[in-house]
Amino acid sequence: xxxxxxxxxxxxxxxxxxxxxxxxxxxxxxxxxxxxxxxxxxxxxxxxxxxxxxxxxxxxxxxxxxxxxxxxxxxxxxxxxxxxxxxxxxxxxxxxxxxxxxxxxxxxxxxxxxxxxxxxxxxxxxxxxxxxxxxxxxxxxxxxxxxxxxxxxxxxxxxxxxxxxxxxxxxxxxxxxxxxxxxxxxxxxxxxxxxxxxxxxxxxxxxxxxxxxxxxxxxxxxxxxxxxxxxxxxxxxxxxxxxxxxxxxxxxxxxxxxxxxxxxxxxxxxxxxxxxx
Amino acid sequence: xxxxxxxxxxxxxxxxxxxxxxxxxxxxxxxxxxxxxxxxxxxxxxxxxxxxxxxxxxxxxxxxxxxxxxxxxxxxxxxxxxxxxxxxxxxxxxxxxxxxxxxxxxxxxxxxxxxxxxxxxxxxxxxxxxxxxxxxxxxxxxxxxxxxxxxxxxxxxxxxxxxxxxxxxxxxxxxxxxxxxxxxxxxxxxxxxxxxxxxxxxxxxxxxxxxxxxxxxxxxxxxxxxxxxxxxxxxxxxxxxxxxxxxxxxxxxxxxxxxxxxxxxxxxxxxxxxxxxxxxxxxxxxxxxxxxxxxxxxxxxxxxxxxxxxxxx
Ligand SMILES: Nc1ncnc2c1ncn2[C@@H]1O[C@H](COP(=O)(O)OP(=O)(O)OP(=O)(O)O)[C@@H](O)[C@H]1O
Ligand SMILES: [Mg+2]
Numbered sequence: 001x002x003x004x005x006x007x008x009x010x011x012x013x014x015x016x017x018x019x020x021x022x023x024x025x026x027x028x029x030x031x032x033x034x035x036x037x038x039x040x041x042x043x044x045x046x047x048x049x050x051x052x053x054x055x056x057x058x059x060x061x062x063x064x065x066x067x068x069x070x071x072x073x074x075x076x077x078x079x080x081x082x083x084x085x086x087x088x089x090x091x092x093x094x095x096x097x098x099x100x101x102x103x104x105x106x107x108x109x110x111x112x113x114x115x116x117x118x119x120x121x122x123x124x125x126x127x128x129x130x131x132x133x134x135x136x137x138x139x140x141x142x143x144x145x146x147x148x149x150x151x152x153x154x155x156x157x158x159x160x161x162x163x164x165x166x167x168x169x170x171x172x173x174x175x176x177x178x179x180x181x182x183x184x185x186x187x188x189x190x191x192x193x194x195x196x197x198x199x200x201x202x203x204x205x206x207x208x209x210x211x212x213x214x215x216x217x218x219x220x221x222x223x224x225x226x227x228x229x230x231x232x233x234x235x236x237x238x239x240x241x242x243x244x245x246x247x248x249x250x251x252x253x254x255x256x257x258x259x260x261x262x263x264x265x266x267x268x269x270x271x272x273x274x275x276x277x
Numbered sequence: 278x279x280x281x282x283x284x285x286x287x288x289x290x291x292x293x294x295x296x297x298x299x300x301x302x303x304x305x306x307x308x309x310x311x312x313x314x315x316x317x318x319x320x321x322x323x324x325x326x327x328x329x330x331x332x333x334x335x336x337x338x339x340x341x342x343x344x345x346x347x348x349x350x351x352x353x354x355x356x357x358x359x360x361x362x363x364x365x366x367x368x369x370x371x372x373x374x375x376x377x378x379x380x381x382x383x384x385x386x387x388x389x390x391x392x393x394x395x396x397x398x399x400x401x402x403x404x405x406x407x408x409x410x411x412x413x414x415x416x417x418x419x420x421x422x423x424x425x426x427x428x429x430x431x432x433x434x435x436x437x438x439x440x441x442x443x444x445x446x447x448x449x450x451x452x453x454x455x456x457x458x459x460x461x462x463x464x465x466x467x468x469x470x471x472x473x474x475x476x477x478x479x480x481x482x483x484x485x486x487x488x489x490x491x492x493x494x495x496x497x498x499x500x501x502x503x504x505x506x507x508x509x510x511x512x513x514x515x516x517x518x519x520x521x522x523x524x525x526x527x528x529x530x531x532x533x534x535x536x537x538x539x540x541x542x543x544x545x546x547x548x549x550x551x552x553x554x555x556x557x558x559x560x561x562x563x564x565x566x567x568x569x570x571x572x573x574x575x576x577x578x579x580x581x582x583x584x585x586x587x588x589x590x
Contacts, residue, residue: 017360020389028386035379036372116370118336120387120435121360277297277337 025122029130030137032113037134047098048142049149052091056150059083059210074212077241084155085240086209088143088164089232092172095142097200099135100179101192107131108184114275124272128264132176139172140165156240163239167253171232174256177263184270203229231255287312287439287470288333292342295328295494302328304494305342310472315465317481317488318474319576321586324491326474327367330443333472335359346439360388363437365445367474369428373417377408380416381431388435398434405460406430407453421448429457433464440464442473446480458484478576492584502576509582510574511536513552517545517559517566527564534558539581546578 020028064079074082107113117127143165151161182195206220207213207229213221224230231252238244238252288310295303303325310316318326331337332344335351335358344351346358371380378399385395403409406426416424425448432440440461446454461471461484475481481488482502490498490505498505515535519527525540535549549555552571559566580586 017389019357019360024389025387028383028389031386032372032383035375035383039374111372112368112370113372115336115366116384117387119334119359119362119364119366120384121356121389122387123356 020121022126025126026130026133029117029122029127030134032117033131033134033137037138044098044138048091048095049145051094052087052142052146053149055087055090056080056084056153056155060087060155061153080153080155081157081241082237083210084150085161085164085236086233087150088146088168088240089171089229089236090204090209091142091146092139092168092232093175093200093203093229095139096135096172096175097179097195099138100176101183101195102189104131104180104183105186105189105192108274109187114271118275124275125268128180128267128271132173132180135176136169136173139169139176143168158240158242160239160242164236167232167236167239170253170256170260171228171236174228174232174259174263177260177267179263181263181266181270184267184274203227208233228256228259285312286310287314287347288472289345290329290333290342291344293329293332293339293344294341295325295332295337296340302494303332306489306491306494306496308489308496308499310470312470313465313468315461315471315473315484315486317485318472318491319478319481319488319580320474320491321584323493325494326491327443328494329491330441330472330474334362334364334441360435361438363432363435363440365428365432365440365442367443367447369424371416371424371427371431374415376413376415377403377419377427378412380427381434384431385434390435395434402430402433405433407456422450422453425449426453426457438469440469440471442471444474444476446475446477454480478580482576490580490583497583498579505576505579506574508579510578511548512550512574513555514572514574514578515547515549515552515555515559516568516570516572517547518543518568519545519564519566530562530564531559537582546581548574548578 060080060083064083067073067079073079114127118124122130147156147161147164150156155161179195182191186192206216207224207227209229213224213230216224235249235252235256238249286309288308290309291307293303293306294301306325306329308316318329320326328337332339332351333346335346335355338352347361349358351358372383375383381399381402382392382395385398386392390398399412400409403412406423406429408423408427408430411419411423416427419427425445429442429445432442446457449457458480461473465471473484485502487499487501488505489496498509500508517527517531521527524542524545527545528538528540531538531545531547535547535555537548539546539548547555547559556569556571559569
């Protein structure tokens, strides 16, 4: 077949291809993740779209009617509109952690796709940046859909809601990148249970999602301040409700960026240690 | 033998050493591969073949020594080196959830090939791997040999100048093995340099222009298959099987016949220039082997002599 001779003709005579640009390197890894997602998206529907919707209905609308009737909302804001921007941030955390644990360990240990990539011109940081970019895509997609659905239920009072999406992406990254680093240290998936029980669930409960942190016992409040979720929730709420206080917003975003930067340095180091032997 | 000048040296290792913690997997090895050569690493399990291949493939940093691939240092220019390599690792690393063709498409993109280029090449490569009918099937249910062939096809998607094959034919049936040999010769004729490791002596003998025998992380011999056989073995081998639990007890009775006797669990090997004469001598001593066979020396005999082990897994 001519097709076949074509494949073997001139092999090695192609000369040296120009080096790939950073965008091409990262893009090739993102493309792999897109191909994978085309095959797995059905399995993510429940955790990604149905769970947040249940929260919206039960807490926002169910509990919300009680709160609004008793105390006129939280600080004058209807409970649903108080809660929804926070759920956007919480969902970003969920998606991030869902995409940075089993999938990453699988690529490290089970199908060894990272090792495969590192046999090509890609470098450790390309592989990481590519996979993390794909996770950003997941977070953005989930956030956009949830914001649209919540808006239909009256969860937002202004167009500030659209700003919830970039805030959610940053919040998600503040989890994704450090959790990638954490996963690089794991030899099995048993560590993830600890992560879910000790980090994800307590953070959701104590980061000012359902009620202001100030309602917590004083000794618990500082915990919220050092976790990314509280900063994400506060920033998301401020942009959605139009109550932005620039220095505070800058502080929240800076903390989130700090998590991303420190996580990145750790992740590159730990992935290199794990993969380059 | 290639009569290359220094310019034709595609790959050169000097004093190359790889340690894992305090364990030395590859110790102070020297070798050079010429452009266009088909070069082999032969050695028992744990000899350090894969560790060496991984250093050449610029995925595993050397502990000490110098290594130059295309004249480049893997420690500094890993991506530039890897862009010109095709790699078949010892263990298949395929995405089992994706289809056969998706595995190729995705992989080609890592080399900067466009989607169109990748798709165009895939058809021919699948033909080569005899996987055309399985193109749209998931990888997971494929047989081991099919996955191996897919990994080999994948390594070719970027038109590599240098192909690194770590036990490429393990798990392939004889027909697929011979087909691969044929394709490797074709690639070689087109100027592709090929380095492979293998456990199959016939493979090494048929394919390799030159090979090194590794044992315990060191290179114990180097040369063409022919020259290795001439250097480390005799022209013929007489294989004797006796009705005995321990063949060692018969070794003494053969003293003086042939140049050397190797004792294997199930048989004795008498190394000699003239197998029939040696067989006659055995019978004239009143020894009655269950079976007696004269054959030419192979790399297997070289290997046995050098490492004291057979390579049959
Ligand atoms: N990542 C690693 N960490 C620790 N030891 C290793 C590592 N990789 C290889 N080794 C050790 O180095 C030695 C050489 O291994 P290598 O895989 O290079 O051998 P090989 O010649 O390819 O063997 P085989 O024929 O079984 O594939 C072995 O003793 C192995 O246990
Ligand atoms: Mg090996």
